[in-house]
Amino acid sequence: MNKIHEECGVFGVYASETCNVASMTYYALYALQHRGQDACGIVVNDGGVFTAKKDLGLVGDVFTKETLKSLGHGKLAVGHVFAGTKGSVNIANAQPLVVNHVKGSMAIAFNGNLINKNELRNKLELEGSIFHSTGDAEVIAYEIIKERLKSPSIEHALVGAMKQLKGAYCIVVMSPTKIVAARDPNGFRPLCYGKTEDGSYVVASESCALDAVGAKLVRDVKPGEVIVIDAMGVRSMADHCGTAPMTSCIFEFVYNARPDSVVDGYSVHEARVEMGKYLAKKYPVDADVVISVPDSGNDAAIGYARESGIPYELGFLKNKYVGRTFIFPDQKDREDQVRKKLNPISSVVNGKRVVMVDDSIVRGTTSGRVVKLLREAGATEVHFMVSSPPFLFPCYYGTDVPDKSMLIANQHTKEEIRQMIGVDSLCYLDLEDMKKIATMGGKNGFCYACFNGEYSTEIPSPTTNKYEVKINIEEKTKRHL
Numbered sequence: 001m002n003k004i005h006e007e008c009g010v011f012g013v014y015a016s017e018t019c020n021v022a023s024m025t026y027y028a029l030y031a032l033q034h035r036g037q038d039a040c041g042i043v044v045n046d047g048g049v050f051t052a053k054k055d056l057g058l059v060g061d062v063f064t065k066e067t068l069k070s071l072g073h074g075k076l077a078v079g080h081v082f083a084g085t086k087g088s089v090n091i092a093n094a095q096p097l098v099v100n101h102v103k104g105s106m107a108i109a110f111n112g113n114l115i116n117k118n119e120l121r122n123k124l125e126l127e128g129s130i131f132h133s134t135g136d137a138e139v140i141a142y143e144i145i146k147e148r149l150k151s152p153s154i155e156h157a158l159v160g161a162m163k164q165l166k167g168a169y170c171i172v173v174m175s176p177t178k179i180v181a182a183r184d185p186n187g188f189r190p191l192c193y194g195k196t197e198d199g200s201y202v203v204a205s206e207s208c209a210l211d212a213v214g215a216k217l218v219r220d221v222k223p224g225e226v227i228v229i230d231a232m233g234v235r236s237m238a239d240h241c242g243t244a245p246m247t248s249c250i251f252e253f254v255y256n257a258r259p260d261s262v263v264d265g266y267s268v269h270e271a272r273v274e275m276g277k278y279l280a281k282k283y284p285v286d287a288d289v290v291i292s293v294p295d296s297g298n299d300a301a302i303g304y305a306r307e308s309g310i311p312y313e314l315g316f317l318k319n320k321y322v323g324r325t326f327i328f329p330d331q332k333d334r335e336d337q338v339r340k341k342l343n344p345i346s347s348v349v350n351g352k353r354v355v356m357v358d359d360s361i362v363r364g365t366t367s368g369r370v371v372k373l374l375r376e377a378g379a380t381e382v383h384f385m386v387s388s389p390p391f392l393f394p395c396y397y398g399t400d401v402p403d404k405s406m407l408i409a410n411q412h413t414k415e416e417i418r419q420m421i422g423v424d425s426l427c428y429l430d431l432e433d434m435k436k437i438a439t440m441g442g443k444n445g446f447c448y449a450c451f452n453g454e455y456s457t458e459i460p461s462p463t464t465n466k467y468e469v470k471i472n473i474e475e476k477t478k479r480h481l
């Protein structure tokens, strides 16, 4: 559907007693499925014995009753959902990664993107490390192991390793006796922890995963913080807190996170409703109905309708059963994939002036097809409200915003895009309004780099790893076909 996709979700549990932590992790990963649909995995720890299952595919396909049973019971578990770029989707890159090192076993789940991965990997290779994957998790694992040899504990090793890591990351590490979780000093990606009634602690990318396992949100992990969960309870290590300005990803509020999640104290749903309200205040139109492009435009469309007084209606029926694995056998079918996923409800749009709300425009091709469907269903006017500013720059922090050349707003003016998509008017949320909405959650410090090009860290140097070079070239070539 030409949507931006996010990169991965992580989960860890330290249960109050030995129990079915595999099932708990399974439900949490189900709730985090939107963060990655390419692969998933669970590792259960029963008294220091690790049992792992990971594979390509959705949580519901990879884990059956039998596979969950085979993971056994334990007190600790870690889970992961993976979203990769084309060259990176293979079983070697699926997580959690289990590593046996001189001080014991460790399972690691990672979300984000290290901007200095290639430098670290090259150095590690020259020191003798042998890699089995192309992912960041293995680089981090080796950095932790190096530190572990001179550190008194796994948490000190992680704190030490973080000195080497640059970029966006949330890491959950499971040792034989602890769950240790870290958020990068900029706090690009969300991470929070919660507690169940029976005293089990869980840590997850989003609070919706806490809800799924019956845990109450305790708080977000602070940027740069490392939290340790073990038999003593939860404790915090703040060595890296305050070492960088907080720049959490605003796109979590636009699209990445689930609307029922609360990120850094701010309801994602409420933020999106505000985005719609701001659009309605700034860009009022005479129209009969407000609809959303489901599901990403739903909350902002509600906001637009509330502010404008124009009724909100269900304009499209989304076929829930068409997933990423749906096969489009030929080119014509591929072009028709939007129609197979979304069907306009003609009684809602026929003969109507329609306000259509979506979260963003990436390449513009999907938006054009969606508008065509509305016209065919009888809409007399289509006014397109986008609840984020135009994408102008790539993301280096774990959201798959593509190369500038693939971003329609980087290549064309707003008027050109309006004509290409075929709408009567096209309005984007202003960046300044987005900044106002962002601070309404009570926190300041967001990354807007894909909208304004102001990156809060150095950006990656051209790759120096020959394997990555090959993959990058292949991917870029494919994307230009």
Ligand code: SF4
Pocket: 188, 248, 249, 250, 251, 252, 394, 395, 396, 397, 398, 399, 401, 447, 448, 449, 450, 451
């Ligand atoms: S560049 Fe955009 S998508 Fe990436 S972290 Fe910043 S706001 Fe989020």
